[in-house]
Structures are given as structure tokens and as C-alpha cells.
Amino acid sequence: MKNEYFISDFCHMTAEEVSVNGAVILKNETADFDAFLKKIYQLQNLKYSKFFKMDALSKLTFLGAELLLKKESSSLKNIQDTALVFSNKSSSLETDRKHQKSIQSNTDFYPSPAVFVYTLPNIGMGEVAIRHQLQTENAFFVFEQFEAEFLQKYTVSLLQEKKCHHVLCGWTEVDGATRHGFFYLVTQKGNIPHTKQNIQNLYTQR
Amino acid sequence: MKAPCYISAAGLVTPLGFSAEDTFEMLLQDNTALKKQEDTAVSETPFYAAMLSEKKINTQFQQLGNPQQYTKLEKMMLLAMAQTLANSEVKITEKTALLVATTKGNIDALDVNSAFDESRAYLPMLAKKLADFYNFKTEPVIVSNACVSGILAVTVAKRMISTGLYENAVLVAGDLVTKFTLSGFQSFKALSVAPCKPYSKYRSGISLGEAAASVFISKEKHTKNAVEIIGAGSCNDANHISGPSRTGEGLYKSIAAALKEGQLEANGVDFISAHGTATLYNDEMEAIAFTRQHMQHIPLHSLKGAFGHTLGASGLLETVIGLEMMHHQTMLPSPGFDELGVSKPLHILLQKQKKPIDILLKTASGFGGCNTAVLFKKVS
CATH class of the missing domain: 3.40.47.10 (Thiolase/Chalcone synthase)
Known part of the structure; x- marks a missing residue:
């Protein structure tokens, strides 16, 4: 099958740095990841107070999408017709542990709706959908490791079924010391053919 | 094709x-x-x-x-x-x-x-x-x-x-x-x-x-009771992470996408196995979405009154019951229903009915603004 689709842009976000299309745009000078996320937010000149209510997984997802969709919104047609296909290994476990801590003891029982709502891995996609008004297909997958082939094929099926014009794919892993966001936008034009090998290469080149 | x-x-x-x-x-x-x-x-x-x-x-x-x-x-x-x-x-x-x-x-x-x-x-x-x-x-x-x-x-x-x-x-x-x-x-x-x-x-x-x-x-029919998956859609509300859309936009669009793929009109659906969680906002959102799709006359139930909300399992559990209904040509009622409590009239089934179901619509909605609609067709 002819590959008609391309990766127009990609982005990596780790505890050390954030880069877009291979170029580092910000390095983390501190050990504090949340502070780093705030720096990225400020760099984008964002005024979106909801950001500060999000958990780390949603912040990471939100910022990755922001960096790629904002970049494209001027040049790409039908940006609102972008589907979201995200995945990770640890689901929302980081926030799950926080909720669990709040309910572990009956004498010290303080579950919070503001925490509980983030105990689902797809909430970050919901935040992205709200921010960019994407009333589109979205799916969250969990895998032992990044699955380039599955994601490539699922993405192509969405495009070929004409469920959307573009697909924003993301790997958003937040667990213990691991913080890694990898995002790429699949469209009709670009320089990088949307193949399993290219996706895998981009993923590993952080 | x-x-x-x-x-x-x-x-x-x-x-x-x-x-x-x-x-x-x-x-x-x-x-x-x-x-x-x-x-x-x-x-x-x-x-x-x-x-x-x-x-x-x-x-x-x-x-x-x-x-x-x-x-x-x-x-x-x-x-x-x-x-x-x-x-x-x-x-x-x-x-x-x-x-x-x-x-x-x-x-x-x-x-x-x-x-x-x-x-x-x-x-x-x-x-x-x-x-x-x-x-x-x-x-x-x-x-x-x-x-x-x-x-x-x-x-x-x-x-x-x-x-x-x-x-x-x-x-x-x-x-x-x-x-x-x-x-x-x-x-x-x-x-x-x-x-x-x-x-x-x-x-x-x-x-x-x-x-x-x-x-x-x-891709093959393995048994005589096989049901074909003819269309699907899964659209986000892009409205709120923990509350459903007031216009039912995501669900409306999901159903539209499923109908389009299945090459069906709304009135081609015989039964709706809906989500129906029994929260005020969810049920109201569904009533609006179904009405906007001109599906208010189609027999419908939610099985949450029988199984509770089984979260990630609910969509597949309710689908399997839907397939049983298709096989037995019997529509099951909506357990726990008393008087209509949504602003749009829906055809909520009060009693079981012996009636063939050729096309079944299954819908679900959830936190993060997600919605999914899938159409199933009985294979004769």
C-alpha cells in the first residue's frame, strides 16, 4: 500500500529538555518537573488557567499538543479535524497512587474530586480536545512499550476511513522518575513519510 | 470496498x-x-x-x-x-x-x-x-x-x-x-x-x-448467530473533562459517523442500547443527542439498573446482551425506570417485547468528554 501520509512535525518532552522537530527549545535547569512544565507554558505565552489544575500527565499531554497544533494552525487546513491517538505504559498510576493515599485509612479519609477526575489516562486528551475544539475521534491505548507499528496502522485506518484529516499521536509516560512525552502530527504533506520505521526512529531519537 | x-x-x-x-x-x-x-x-x-x-x-x-x-x-x-x-x-x-x-x-x-x-x-x-x-x-x-x-x-x-x-x-x-x-x-x-x-x-x-x-x-462468520459490525464513531465533546456536553455534541457526532459508515438513516435503527448512567446531566445529554438524531421513537434501554455502571466493561457487557436480544428476537426493558426524567421524550422500554432487531445501536459516553457509537446488523 502506498504511504500517502507524512509526519509534519514532532516533539519530545523529558525531565531534561523539550525539543520540536529535533531542535531544543528549552532545557530544564531545575530538578522540578512541574516547574519545568510551567516554564514551557510561559514560553508559549499561554493564558489558560485550567492548566494549573491538571495533573502532570495532563500537563504533559496538553503542552505537547499545544506545541504542535499551534505551530500548524496557521498553515494546516481543517486543524479542528485532528483525531487524537495517545498511548503510554503506566496509564494514570501516578495520580492513582495519590487518590489511593487519600483513601487508604478510614481515619484519614479525604478523597478529592479534583484528584479523582485525573485517575484516567484519557483525561489529558480531553483537555487537548477542549483547548483546540477537537470534536474528533480519540483513543487511548496502554502498551508495555511504544508500539510504532500498531499506532501507524491505526492512524492510517482513521485517515483512510475519512474519520479525520490529521492525527495527533502521542506517547505520554509519567511514572516515578520517568517523564517522557513524544508527539507527532500525521498529515497529508510533510517531509517524513509516515512509516513504522520513521516513527520508531523519531521515538528513540530523544 | x-x-x-x-x-x-x-x-x-x-x-x-x-x-x-x-x-x-x-x-x-x-x-x-x-x-x-x-x-x-x-x-x-x-x-x-x-x-x-x-x-x-x-x-x-x-x-x-x-x-x-x-x-x-x-x-x-x-x-x-x-x-x-x-x-x-x-x-x-x-x-x-x-x-x-x-x-x-x-x-x-x-x-x-x-x-x-x-x-x-x-x-x-x-x-x-x-x-x-x-x-x-x-x-x-x-x-x-x-x-x-x-x-x-x-x-x-x-x-x-x-x-x-x-x-x-x-x-x-x-x-x-x-x-x-x-x-x-x-x-x-x-x-x-x-x-x-x-x-x-x-x-x-x-x-x-x-x-x-x-x-x-x-472477517468470517464463525457461528450462525454472527452479527456484523457495520459502522462506528467515537467523537469527543471538547466541552468538559468530567461533565457531559449540554448539546450532546460528541454523542450526536459519534452516531452520525456510525450511520454514515453503515450507510443507514436514523430510522433504520431498531433498538438503542444506551449508556444511561442515571446522573442528571448524562441522561439529559443523551436525550438531547438522540432527539437531535431523530431517534426519540426508537425503543431504548439502559442496563445500568440491572448491572450498575461497570465502567470500562459496560460497553461490551451491554453489547453482548444486545446480541442476545437480537438472537432471541426479544427487546429487554430499562430496569429501574419510573417516570420520564429527561426534557426530551424517549421511547424507554418498560416491558420486554418479542420483536426482531435487525439493527442495534450501542452508545457510551465517559469522562474526558469521550463518546462512542457502534451499529450492529443481524446476519441472516
């Missing part, structure tokens, strides 16, 4: 029965699994939920393996899969996918009182236990997309089979009633003080439930 895709076998583990047939039979006799529970490991105070006794599960599981080695959810899912594998007589090959749909998986492993290690709460660990048990050869695919997970997995399987990556797929969906989820919904003040009553005037919120459901999806 895309190749058709079918569901041709299923399995269920619910508080009403350890098979799709037994569970359906119990529903026919107007049974509900929602009961007052006094399980202090889940809640200090009594609550209404549909729960499975682990003792009963263990008795059933003994024919498969050692109950001590697997978590409650794993045993439920393995038992549901056993039925699907037996009913489809599928041989698992390098082209057979395993799709696991769940919101919280073994989340009870995070509890300090759990007999299992905390690492069991990682969803890939759960999937691996299931895959290894039946010797799946492909990497398991986990769909964790809030309360649409179970039905979204059907869509994912169909799409992935059409890409050629897989020839067929075994799906399993499951979720538990835990202190984790119960306390969370409590903190949202979303729990009903009595068995939940979807779409009803006197509804007061959701009741939780636990279940596992499984189906076999392939």
Missing part, C-alpha cells in the same frame, strides 16, 4: 450469571444485580452496587487454574474469555489480537491490604497475565478510554483487522467495584442512595457494578 467484520462468539461473567445465556435469562425474568452491599473493605457505610462474590468466582475458576495465583479481575476476565474461545473454536495464531478494555484494571492492588504486589496495578501486567494464560502470540492491546473503553475496543478491533495486522481478535473488558472507584464517585457526589434509575424523574445518581465481558471478532 472494505471487508465485513463480525462478532460471532461471546462470554460474560456478571453477578447474574457465568455466561451470556444465563445472564440474559435472568434479565428476562426481571432480575437485577444491584443490591445493598455491606463490604467494609470497599466502604465503611453500606452502599448499592452489583458485585460478584470471589468465592463463587473461585469455584468456577477451579476448572481453569489455581484461584490463588490470579486477582479477582483476572479470574473474571479469564472466565469470560474461556467462553468466547470455546464458543468460537478459534485457534490462536500469530495473527490473533488480544484486546483488553478496562478503566482501572487491578487498581485494588494499590491497597496496602491487597494480597498482590503493587506492580499488578500496571495494566500491561494484567494484559500479560491474560495473554500468557491462553498463549496469545501478539502483544496485547489495552484500550483505556474511561467508560467507552469496552465498546471502543470493538471499533479498534474492526479497524485493526481491516489493516491486515490481525486476522481476528479476542476482546475482553472488565472492571471491579473497589474502594478506589467508590470513594471517587462519592467525592463527586454522583452515587445514588438507592439502586440507580436511568432516565427517571426520581433518579439520584449512579450505582457501580463489576463484570467481565468478552467477544470474538473476525
Whole structure:
């Protein structure tokens, strides 16, 4: 099958740095990841107070999408017709542990709706959908490791079924010391053919 | 032209029965699994939920393996899969996918009182236990997309089979009633003080439930009761992360996408197996979306009044009951319904009806603004 689709842009976000299309745009000078996320937010000149209510997984997802969709919104047609296909290994476990801590003891029982709502891995996609008004297909997958082939094929099926014009794919892993966001936008034009090998290469080149 | 895709076998583990047939039979006799529970490991105070006794599960599981080695959810899912594998007589090959749909998986492993290690709460660990048990050869695919997970997995399987990556797929969906989820919904003040009553005037919120459901999806009709998956859509509301859209936009668009793919008009649908969680906002949102689609006259039910909200399992559980209805040419009512409590009139079924269903629409909605609609067609 002819590959008609391309990766127009990609982005990596780790505890050390954030880069877009291979170029580092910000390095983390501190050990504090949340502070780093705030720096990225400020760099984008964002005024979106909801950001500060999000958990780390949603912040990471939100910022990755922001960096790629904002970049494209001027040049790409039908940006609102972008589907979201995200995945990770640890689901929302980081926030799950926080909720669990709040309910572990009956004498010290303080579950919070503001925490509980983030105990689902797809909430970050919901935040992205709200921010960019994407009333589109979205799916969250969990895998032992990044699955380039599955994601490539699922993405192509969405495009070929004409469920959307573009697909924003993301790997958003937040667990213990691991913080890694990898995002790429699949469209009709670009320089990088949307193949399993290219996706895998981009993923590993952080 | 895309190749058709079918569901041709299923399995269920619910508080009403350890098979799709037994569970359906119990529903026919107007049974509900929602009961007052006094399980202090889940809640200090009594609550209404549909729960499975682990003792009963263990008795059933003994024919498969050692109950001590697997978590409650794993045993439920393995038992549901056993039925699907037996009913489809599928041989698992390098082209057979395993799709696991769940919101919280073994989340009870995070509890300090759990007999299992905390690492069991990682969803890939759960999937691996299931895959290894039946010797799946492909990497398991986990769909964790809030309360649409179970039905979204059907869509994912169909799409992935059409890409050629897989020839067929075994799906399993499951979720538990835990202190984790119960306390969370409590903190949202979303729990009903009595068995939940979807779409009803006197509804007061959701009741939780636990279940596992499984189906076999392939390009061939493996059994005479096969049902074709003819269209699907899964659109986000882009409105609020924990509240449904007031216009039902995402659900409306999901149904539109499913109809378009299935080349059907709204009035071509014979029955709607809706989500109906019995929260004020959800039910109202659905009523608006169905009315906007001109589907208000189509017989509809929510099974949450029988099974509670089984979260990631609900979409697949309710689909399997839908397939039973198609097979038995019987429409099941909406348990717990009293008087219409949504602003748009819906055709909520009060009593079971002997009537053929050629086209069934299954819908679901969930946190994160997600919605999914899938159309099933009876194969003659």
C-alpha cells in the first residue's frame, strides 16, 4: 500500500529538555518537573488557567499538543479535524497512587474530586480536545512499550476511513522518575513519510 | 470496498450469571444485580452496587487454574474469555489480537491490604497475565478510554483487522467495584442512595457494578448467530473533562459517523442500547443527542439498573446482551425506570417485547468528554 501520509512535525518532552522537530527549545535547569512544565507554558505565552489544575500527565499531554497544533494552525487546513491517538505504559498510576493515599485509612479519609477526575489516562486528551475544539475521534491505548507499528496502522485506518484529516499521536509516560512525552502530527504533506520505521526512529531519537 | 467484520462468539461473567445465556435469562425474568452491599473493605457505610462474590468466582475458576495465583479481575476476565474461545473454536495464531478494555484494571492492588504486589496495578501486567494464560502470540492491546473503553475496543478491533495486522481478535473488558472507584464517585457526589434509575424523574445518581465481558471478532462468520459490525464513531465533546456536553455534541457526532459508515438513516435503527448512567446531566445529554438524531421513537434501554455502571466493561457487557436480544428476537426493558426524567421524550422500554432487531445501536459516553457509537446488523 502506498504511504500517502507524512509526519509534519514532532516533539519530545523529558525531565531534561523539550525539543520540536529535533531542535531544543528549552532545557530544564531545575530538578522540578512541574516547574519545568510551567516554564514551557510561559514560553508559549499561554493564558489558560485550567492548566494549573491538571495533573502532570495532563500537563504533559496538553503542552505537547499545544506545541504542535499551534505551530500548524496557521498553515494546516481543517486543524479542528485532528483525531487524537495517545498511548503510554503506566496509564494514570501516578495520580492513582495519590487518590489511593487519600483513601487508604478510614481515619484519614479525604478523597478529592479534583484528584479523582485525573485517575484516567484519557483525561489529558480531553483537555487537548477542549483547548483546540477537537470534536474528533480519540483513543487511548496502554502498551508495555511504544508500539510504532500498531499506532501507524491505526492512524492510517482513521485517515483512510475519512474519520479525520490529521492525527495527533502521542506517547505520554509519567511514572516515578520517568517523564517522557513524544508527539507527532500525521498529515497529508510533510517531509517524513509516515512509516513504522520513521516513527520508531523519531521515538528513540530523544 | 472494505471487508465485513463480525462478532460471532461471546462470554460474560456478571453477578447474574457465568455466561451470556444465563445472564440474559435472568434479565428476562426481571432480575437485577444491584443490591445493598455491606463490604467494609470497599466502604465503611453500606452502599448499592452489583458485585460478584470471589468465592463463587473461585469455584468456577477451579476448572481453569489455581484461584490463588490470579486477582479477582483476572479470574473474571479469564472466565469470560474461556467462553468466547470455546464458543468460537478459534485457534490462536500469530495473527490473533488480544484486546483488553478496562478503566482501572487491578487498581485494588494499590491497597496496602491487597494480597498482590503493587506492580499488578500496571495494566500491561494484567494484559500479560491474560495473554500468557491462553498463549496469545501478539502483544496485547489495552484500550483505556474511561467508560467507552469496552465498546471502543470493538471499533479498534474492526479497524485493526481491516489493516491486515490481525486476522481476528479476542476482546475482553472488565472492571471491579473497589474502594478506589467508590470513594471517587462519592467525592463527586454522583452515587445514588438507592439502586440507580436511568432516565427517571426520581433518579439520584449512579450505582457501580463489576463484570467481565468478552467477544470474538473476525472477517468470517464463525457461528450462525454472527452479527456484523457495520459502522462506528467515537467523537469527543471538547466541552468538559468530567461533565457531559449540554448539546450532546460528541454523542450526536459519534452516531452520525456510525450511520454514515453503515450507510443507514436514523430510522433504520431498531433498538438503542444506551449508556444511561442515571446522573442528571448524562441522561439529559443523551436525550438531547438522540432527539437531535431523530431517534426519540426508537425503543431504548439502559442496563445500568440491572448491572450498575461497570465502567470500562459496560460497553461490551451491554453489547453482548444486545446480541442476545437480537438472537432471541426479544427487546429487554430499562430496569429501574419510573417516570420520564429527561426534557426530551424517549421511547424507554418498560416491558420486554418479542420483536426482531435487525439493527442495534450501542452508545457510551465517559469522562474526558469521550463518546462512542457502534451499529450492529443481524446476519441472516
